[in-house]
Amino acid sequence: MPEIVYPQESGEPVVVDLKDPYWAAFLAWIWPGAGHFYQKRYAKGFLFMICILSTYFFGLGIGQGRVVYASFKPGNLRWQFVCQLGVGAPALPAIIQSMKTKKGGDPYWVLCERFPADYSNSSLAFHKITPENNNNYTGETIKDGFMAPPGGMNNLRRRSRVQTDTLGRWHFEGKHYFEMGTLFTVIAGLLNLLAVYDAFCGPAIITPAQREMLESKKKKKSKKKSKQ
Amino acid sequence: MNVFSIVDLDHLLLAAIPQIWYALPLIVVVSLVYGATRHENLREILAHSLRNAVWCVGFMSIIFFLIWIAGFWN
Numbered sequence: 001m002p003e004i005v006y007p008q009e010s011g012e013p014v015v016v017d018l019k020d021p022y023w024a025a026f027l028a029w030i031w032p033g034a035g036h037f038y039q040k041r042y043a044k045g046f047l048f049m050i051c052i053l054s055t056y057f058f059g060l061g062i063g064q065g066r067v068v069y070a071s072f073k074p075g076n077l078r079w080q081f082v083c084q085l086g087v088g089a090p091a092l093p094a095i096i097q098s099m100k101t102k103k104g105g106d107p108y109w110v111l112c113e114r115f116p117a118d119y120s121n122s123s124l125a126f127h128k129i130t131p132e133n134n135n136n137y138t139g140e141t142i143k144d145g146f147m148a149p150p151g152g153m154n155n156l157r158r159r160s161r162v163q164t165d166t167l168g169r170w171h172f173e174g175k176h177y178f179e180m181g182t183l184f185t186v187i188a189g190l191l192n193l194l195a196v197y198d199a200f201c202g203p204a205i206i207t208p209a210q211r212e213m214l215e216s217k218k219k220k221k222s223k224k225k226s227k228q
Numbered sequence: 229m230n231v232f233s234i235v236d237l238d239h240l241l242l243a244a245i246p247q248i249w250y251a252l253p254l255i256v257v258v259s260l261v262y263g264a265t266r267h268e269n270l271r272e273i274l275a276h277s278l279r280n281a282v283w284c285v286g287f288m289s290i291i292f293f294l295i296w297i298a299g300f301w302n
Binding site: 014043052054058183184202205 | 258266270
């Protein structure tokens with residue numbers, strides 16, 4: 001059970017008991033702040049939990065539950081999910097949805113339904129089905145799922161022009177909120193990686209001895225430059 | 229019917245906020261989390277975070293100003 005002691009210029013040295021750092025790092029990843037609660041570093045645990053989770057859920061909210069999804073198909077490579085996965089358990093439902101829809105299946109937790117790509121009225125393809133435009137349509141529909149990849153085919157071409165697809169509709173309907181939501185959730189995931197580091201290694205405190213060493217190196221460099 | 233269908237984003241306060249202001253909570257959160265990885269004491273974390281946030285805002289302001297100036301050449 002490693003314990004790190006950081007001597008201070010004045011006052012008591014800072015002592016951090018990391019307990020089992022591997023288990024703490026895993027807990028910190030699976031739920032932001034949990035690793036720090038395990039180490040009894042409650043203030044930092046609450047700080048990480050509130051900051052990271054509020055950022056993540058705010059982004060997920062303004063993205064209307066669509067900005068976090070796992071898709072690695074050609075034409076729809078969601079690289080942002082690799083960053084969003086950094087937040088841990090709150091991003092795992094996207095993997096469940098990805099597995100469910102992998103072979104064309106419908107997602108869990110359906111948010112809305114859309115007309116398919118080959119709908120008779122091509123101007124309504126991929127549009128949301130509403131009571132005003134459904135025309136008693138009873139055929140196959142594309143389903144938007146919570147944290148599910150966009151359904152239907154991607155990057156379609158109709159004759160000589162590119163037709164929109166579900167992801168295109170998400171961007172159009174969500175306006176800048178879709179991108180903002182993606183940004184917030186990506187940043188939340190990346191920030192949790194810092195929290196995982198802190199749980200595993202302790203804080204990156206510069207001790208007085210390290211500060212002296214850095215300052216002496218700077219002085220040596222400036223002396224060399226002045227001699228040249 | 230789901231919770232997102234009853235939330236019309238355009239009619240919420242969010243629609244009245246210019247996009248640049250979305251940077252503010254991000255700066256606060258990034259500063260706090262980064263500061264927390266550099267210190268253990270809460271007071272030191274907050275002091276470091278404040279310095280970081282001021283630095284971020286200052287840097288973004290300079291870049292914003294330069295881009296604004298460059299816009300006069302278009």
